[in-house]
Amino acid sequence: MAKQISELKLGILGGGQLGRMLIQEAINYNLTTLVLDPDPDAPCKSIANKFECGSITDFDTVYNFGKKADIITIEIEKVNIEALEQLEKEGKMVFPQSRVIRLIQDKGVQKQFFKENGIPTAPFQLVSSAADLTNGNFPFPYILKQRKDGYDGKGVMKISNLADVDNAFEAPSLIEELVDFDKEIAVIVARNTNGDMKTFPMVEMEFNAEANLVEFLISPSTYPDDIQQRAEKIATDIASALNVTGILAVEMFVTKNGEILVNELAPRPHNSGHQTIEGNYVSQFEQHLRSIFNLPLGDTRSISNAVMINLLGEKGHDGLAKYDGLEKIMAIDGVYVHLYGKKYTKPFRKMGHITIVDQNRDHAIEKARYIQQTLKVIS
Template sequence: MTTLRTPGPTIGVVGGGQLGRMLAEAAAPLGVEVVVLDPTPDCPAAPVARDQIVAGFDDEAGIRELAARADVLTFEIELADQDVMDRVSEATETPVHPKPSTLETIHDKLVQKRELADAGIPVPPFRAVEDAADIRAAIDDYGAPVMLKARTGGYDGRGNVPVESKAEADEALESVAGPAMVESFVDFEREVSVIAVKGDDEIATFPIGENVHEEEILRETVVPARSSETVTERAHAVARDVLEVMNGRGVYGIELFETTAGEVLLNEIAPRPHNSGHWTIEGAQTSQFEQHVRAVLGWPLGSTALRSPTVMTNLLGDVDDERPAQLRGLDEILETPGANLHWYGKRQVRPLRKMGHVTLSAGDADASREDLLERARDLVAAVTFRA
């Protein structure tokens, strides 16, 4: 094993949003420095990172500069260009984790689903879409509704369109505006996720989280999920199988459906820390961000054990237009034992934009997750971006 030292190495991160910010926060206590690359000057990660390179996610010169200043490269956004990162890594001998080949798989949802299905990972029935007739055929085979998905570029639910009937097929395909795929609509009991970590010669999974979505945007994560022991064990097994398909070290957010029949089906994968894992900062022995730092460096992973039941609630823009961000009504959050505020440093608020999150930890292993969720909702309901 490589001898570890502190002060230690530097990680170059493509992307400087809230995930880059929280990566830098987690790296600092380990003596690890972070340099981020992002096209937005003074991006959210800039105040806590060592430095920012202002450049696009596909800017080869900028990524070469990042590689020259780092011992390893990683990314916090799937918009990172896998071909550019591959070329830079080869030219500079700076490793990239997860590997650019994993990004290539993730970028195209159809490619992703095909590779996972070929590996025996349980996924909903799916098919490629060339025209509206393919959607109508899917409705014949799968029943209505079906879920139409943009193969590339979708994020936070964008590019996902439920199609309720054959009559909606043409309009739905036009709204996606690009290569698409279609999946059967899953009759699920709940949406869950497993944050999984692939280290140098070890893997680890965090306790399963239960996710509440509205308008295709994650609103809340409850940990542990209110799932049976059988479903929980199956979810962890699927997550471990997914890691076998993924190439390179790091944290992977693995979104799953728990069906009404008690099956576990894979929804999507994010090859980076994930919104549904933010609860780990207070709720687990080691956060997903610290685990990502450890993993990409090839360091030993930390414990994924649960500290106590925890709820994470996103702070979303509750405005009707874009305006300077100023959050009001924080008193109750700051006064509540077990509650923690995380602000992402974004200067402008827009409707439903993720601006921060709040975690509420029970402190009691037997605490009711229903009560904890209700208390967290009350705390967040008191805050607003409106004047």
């Protein structure tokens, strides 16, 4: 590029914890960051060079914000695509590209993309409303997903019988076969505008059954090399087919018979890559910056075994956040605390994460289990 990275302004749509961690990495490059978020107390507010409170789904707000930046990126997909398309027409660099964000915004379009490009995924069917569920021939049980606006487990439900259909989403949705999986895994791939790609080692995830979001992650995976290599190839095939610039998280299932099926995509830094801050030679956040500024990609190898725990607000607590047990867990070797700057907690709200690194995988997991029982976000 003609200018050095430190001479450019990075606009970030969304001011949550992902943007916060991206800015923390951007500071190392003397990068000027501009953030737009509707929350006047968003986690990014205190560390961005310039923070604007405004809607990320409003055309004029996003367009006028984007004109002030050299490169625009996202930390959440629910943004105004039309504004980003207009900015691209006027020569602004938007990464991931607006066409990629448009595809990701609609889970139905995402599934069609998998089908058209030979990407393995669970059998699915698109439905317009809940009424379609009573007319279809999809066998129970199955998973129902809203095509748009679902995140962190919201907009997803299991349909086990006709009684469940009465509570189904009325919005356009998709139904997919319930996968009998062994584990949920993820691979993060980075791609710069030169087309260079690197993948982070595959990770294994455990989900909170009630909130349906990741609460426990282990890196690197201990699955056989064959499965890990297949998962990494699927991720790079998707990144190539999308011609995406930036980080792409590919969430997948490993079935009981060793088959790999793609679940969903996220074209941005992702919960499944937080452990890379301490556990890998380059973090997903630095790698995203390297990708969108078309710089050489960093070394993605693991330094150590790393376990990441999502720090979620406790059930029954809604109000000013308190972190009970913080001093106890900080006394443990290899524990790294990341709090997201959110003043108020509520049940299952992501308030931070903890990473545990240890050369002994079993010890890292033992420490993580203890921390899960000890550290609580209360009000």
